[in-house]
Structures are given as structure tokens and as C-alpha cells.
Amino acid sequence: MRKPETIERLYLDFDGFFASVEQQADKRLRGKPVGVVPYEGGVRSSVIAVSREAKMFGVKNVMSVVDAKKLCPDMVLVVQKPDLYRRANNAILAELEAIIPIDAVKSIDELTCVLDDEQRADPELLTYRIRARLRENIGQFITCSVGYAANRQLAKMACKAGKKSEGRYGSGLAIWHPQEAEQHLFKVKLDDVPGVGSNMFRKLMRFGIYDTEMLYNTQPKQMRKIWNNVTGERLWYALHGYDIQAPESQRGAFGHARVLPPEARSMTAAYEIARLLLVKAARRLRRENYYCSGLWIWLSLRQDGWTRTMKLPMVNDDQAVLSALKQGWDIALRDLGRTTTPFRVGVTLVDLTPAGERQTDLLLADDVERQRWEKASAAVDALNSRYSGTVVSVGDWKPPKGGNVGGKISFTRIPSAEDFW
Template sequence: MRKPTGLERLYVDFDSFFASAEQHLRPALRGRPVGVIPVDSEHTGLIAVSREAKALGLKRGTYVRDARRQCPGLVLVTARHELYVELHRAIIAAIETVVPVKAVCSIDEMVCALLPSEQAQALAVGRRVKETIARDIGPTLTCSVGLGPNDLLAKIAAEMEKPDGLVALGPDSLPGPLLALSLTDIPGIAKGNAARLARAGVCDMAALLRLQPKEMRRLWGSVEGERLWMGLHGYTVERPETRRRMFGHGRVLPAEWRSLDGAYAAARVLLAKAASRMRRSGFSARALALWLTDRHSAGWYGEERFGPTWDDPSLLASLARLFLHAERESMSRSRSVHIALHDLVPLSDIEGDLFDHTAQAQLKHRLESLSVIADRLNAHHRKTLLHWGPLVTIPGGYAGAKIAFNRIPDAEDF
């Protein structure tokens, strides 16, 4: 366990990224309150709001009908994920002309490691990053930059003076600036954790910082509590490399798709996207899971297990069997559908039987080859040309290609 003495990390956190991206791409929207929605529907919520909309009290998650009533001049735009990913890549390239990016944390957050020679001029490096983005990308996309001895403190610093901030939390200044924060200002402390801490008598940052590492571990119920303690006290935190556990997609269904047939059609599209991602990553699966939920978040769950499988026809046949089970168990409607391919096996670990020339083995090999050919053709033309069964389009598009907090889609996903 090492305790840095300088500002080793620079954290870049963009302000209202999706909404600012739309204002960057559409100059007519600049200076106007903008809300970004996942689909063109009155029954969905805002997934991003511009700085102008935030100044009028709008928040992410507000339903469209309420947002219109609260802000009559609001401009609503449907998310364009492929353009945000292209913009993200241009931003990474711009930042790396100043300092290398150590890790991409999300579509609008990245952390850089500073060399010892850069640490003494850390604030100047932070200003150069902001100036470079404004010059090479454009002034509409502002970012907040935080500097700290580790990733966590640099991220906290980036959040302290949003928007367009530049803050350094030096090791010598700790814990001073942290004491003014609320518990939920700390990454890793959501409302649930804050309530658990309150029950233990920890209601502010001063009380949290007085805890010992083992107490934090006990309160969190995992090693994450101890890691959080280390980060807040200025130590470096090395996390073990995570292993891929699943490939999955989910979707809240449009009202007209909420029958079992609609859920099945959507699930086929989502499964095909997940299977393609799995193959590109070099994995096969030994299980397929399906969740169907109703408006009360209850619903149906089913899972089918099999030998290592990665071709579309076999996986789609498994999905069809799961939906038959759902129908027999009287699941007639579904508000959302989620699928997951899990219990993964690297393709390199699968040993084929050189002497298995049965018709079933030959069919399996042909289906695998056809799935790969379809992937390559679809990726080359950036659209679905080859598919298994009927081709449907889920309203709102982007099946399998939406930006998630910890996943940035590949170009092949669109």
C-alpha cells in the first residue's frame, strides 16, 4: 500500500455530455434548454439535460410530460449514440496530445496518469487539457478537471466545481476540503449506503473519515468498503483485473410491444446483438437467461444451459424454448425484456473432436461459420444484411448499441 506525495492523477469529467454533444453538433440548440430522450415518446424520461435546462430546475429522469410543463421552451432531441461515440473518440485523441489517457471510465469520463515532472505543474496541465478540447473539439463541450493523488480523489475534485471546473486535492490538504462534502458526493456512496451509514451513526464526512478500514469493510459487507477508505485517505488502490462474466442487453418495450409476441421479437434482436459482441470478444456461452418484467417490476425468469455455444441459430432456438415456458406459465405481457449470455468460455479453450464427423457436428460447424460470415458482412456495411428469421426494428433503434455507464459500444454494434 503506497501513499503518493503528489498529484498523480488527472480526471476529466464532461458536463451534461449528451445534451452538450447535441448543442455541439447542432449550433441552433446552443444557449437553449435541451433534453435528450432515449425514444420519441411522452412516456419516457430525460437521460440528459443541458446546463440551460438544469438552471431551470430540470433533472435527468424527469418524465417528458412533466418536463414540458416545467419548461415550455424545452427542446427535446432523441439520443444519437453513434455520434456520441465518434465524439468520444475525438476527445480521447485531443486529450492525448497533452497527456496519455490511463483509463476510460465512461463515455464522458477518463483518467490520466501524470509523470513526476508533470505533477509539479499539474494545474497547468489541467488547463492545457481544457484549452485543447475547446480548440480541437469546440467550446460547447466543456469539462471539469480534477487532480488528486489517486483516481478517487481526482474524480471527487472534478465534481467539486461543476460545470467547467478545475480543482486540485493535494495530499497535504487532506482531509480539509472533503469535510464540506455530503456523503452522497462520494463515488460509491449512494442513498442506500448513506442510509446504512446513518444507522451506524455515520452522518457526515468527519464521522466517515474517523472509521477504521475494517469498520468500512464490515459496513459495506465487502472489500469495497476498505478500498474506499484507502482512496479517501490518499492511498493508491490497485484493483484486480475483472473477468468478463456475461454479454447481455435489455430494453423497456414500447406500449404496443408489451405482448409476449412483442417481447419475443425484441428479445431476438437483443440476443443477436449480444451474440455478435460475444463472438467478437472471443467467447462462447454455456447458459442463456431471460427476464420478463411487468409494470410492478415483478415478472418471469428462465434459464437454459447447454454445451459451449456461440452460433445464432442455436442460441435463438434456446430463446424460443424459454418463451414457450413463459407462455405455459401464463406470462402474457411484459413491460421490459432482458437477455444475458453467461457462464462464458474462451473460444481458445474449446477443443473440437477431430474425429467427430457426425451430421450434428458438421451442422454445428456450418452454423458457427455462417454466424461469423454474417458478423463480418454486417460490420463491413454498418447495417444488418444477414440475419436469422424475420428482421424487425424496435422503435427507438440502437438495439444492443446504447451507451451504458461502463460500456462504450463498438462501431460494429451500430
């Protein structure tokens, strides 16, 4: 396993990306504290992104609007516009590619690059060129922090440390050369180490590991034991500066979820939104040439939640998955009652099989009918693609207030243009 002797990776993170894109797109928001909310009138929801001006008042992402307003009464609330953020991301990536090849886009506001010899020799100049190009061609309100280190893990940690330094937001720069990486690393809080979530943090406490230096000095086999898999051992090598990459993840599911606006917090309205979310998931399933054999339905309620997994033959058409949803929802109504108040709904297609490996269910003997429904779904997809919108659908197509059904931007996925049809 190779251990680089110099910096080889860049990690770039845009600060308050949704909020800064809003400020760049709307002059009226510039210089003001901005909080992005999931739906119109979202005073009972949380801010999903905040601008640097709001952060200076102590407002943080995923803070309730009520608490955020207590800290910053003048904060302007803006409803999220996922398609705007997607288009901004596309424009930014095109500008960055003109300076340095992008190795991996980690999320809509994070990416990593491999440095060539010239860039390793002068990372400050590379950072200046990146920021200057973005400022000139994208705008001055979308800013970024940049971290450099021997590998991706350390570069990400450097980037986060630089972002927090000296009270700056979106203008940090941190360079962790291998020979001095330890002194920077040991200043990082244990729960700020990527891969150490809240559950793992508590587990490390039980093992007597209380800070990053103690984690660093733990043996790799012990790390594997704590994580109960090879991930812990990989983390050990990454923290010690080795060039180690996690294997590519395999597609495991297609799903969508949505926080329900107040007017849709009933079992009847939630079902209609779940139906639209499921059609969007099925479209993605077909676009990427998969079949599924299961549907996972879940609801967030006032005190707890409800889930159900429905088994399916190997399918990818709208009729099959919508029938499973209806059956699952009937069970939910039986279990919860019609007066239950759901706050969030999600649907996920699971147990995936590549289209080329599909096998029909001999006992079910529905292949002729199934092929007809598949052809119908393919025809619907073709029409919607031709007109870049949902012009044909199975059942009514009435997106809820605020739209964005199936167009949610998650930590691991950037929607495509088709997700907004």
C-alpha cells in the same frame, strides 16, 4: 502501500454529454434547454441527459419528461443518437491524447490520467490546455469539469465537487492537494462518495456512520466488515490518499436491454426486439472469443418484473441462443399471459468461457451439428463486417422505431461501430 505526497491523478467529466454533443452538432439547439429522450415521441419516458440550460431550471438526468417539462416548459426534446455520441467520444479522446496519455476511460463521459512532474506542478495550465484544445478542435459546447488529487478516487470526488461549485456546469476545477484533502473531503455528502450507493448508505446509517468524516475515521477492518468484502477496505485506503487500484474486472456477461417504445409494448413485439438484442449480444460474444452456457431473460412490467435463466451447452452461435430465447419466451407467455404489457426487455449471455478453453458436452453429442451452426454464424459475421451493416441475419431484421438495438451506451461500456450494424 505508497501514499503520494502530491497530486498524481486527473479525473475529467463532461457535463450533460449527450445533450452538449447534440448542441454542438445542431446549431438550432445552442443556448436552449435540451433534454435527450430514449425514443421518438418519448413523452412518457425519462430524460437520459439534459443540457446546462435545463439544469439551471432544476431538471436532472433520469427525471420523467412530465416532471421535467413542469420545471422547464420550453425544454427541447431530442431523441438519443448513440452512434453520434460514440463518434464524438472517439474524437475527444484523440484530442486529449495529444496533450496527456489517458490511463483509463471510465465511461463515455469520464476518464482519468496519470500526471507527470510538469503537470503536477501546474495543473491549472494543464486544464487550460485541455479545454483550449477541445474548444478549438471539437467545439465550445462540449465542456468538462476536472479534478486533481493523490489517487483516482479522490480525483473523481474532487471533479464532482468542482462541477457543483458556484452553480457552474461543465466548467469546474478542483485541486485537492494531499495536505489539504481532508478539509475538502469532509464537505462531501456521504451518499456522494463513489462506492456508497443507496443500499450501502442505509447500511452505514445502521452502523452509526452519518457523514463522510465519520466514514473516514472508521477503521479499515470495520470497513471490510460493513462491505462484507475487501472493497470496503480498499475504499478506506483510497479516502486516506493511498495509491490503490482495484483489480481489473473480468468479463462476466454479454447483454443488451431496451426501453420499449409504446407501439412495442406487447409480448409479441417485445419478443422480436429481444431476438434482435440477443443476436447483437451473440455477435459481441464471438468478436471477443467467448462461449456461453446460459441465457438470462428479463422483462420490466407495470408492477414488478419477470426473469428466467436458460441453461445451454457451451455455445456461441445464433441458432443455439435464439432457440433458448424461444423456449424461455414460451415460459414467459405461460407465466404472464399474452396480454401482459412489458415496458423494458433484456437478454444477457452468462457463464462465459474463453474460446480456447471450450469443452464439448459428451452427453449431448451435438458437436458436429454445433460446428456447422458456428461456421454459419462466422460466415454471416464476415459478410456483415465486409459491408458494415446487417445484410444477412437469422430470421427477419426489422429494428424498432428509433433503432439503436444493441447500441446502448451504459455506465460501463462504450459501444463499438459494429454494435450499430
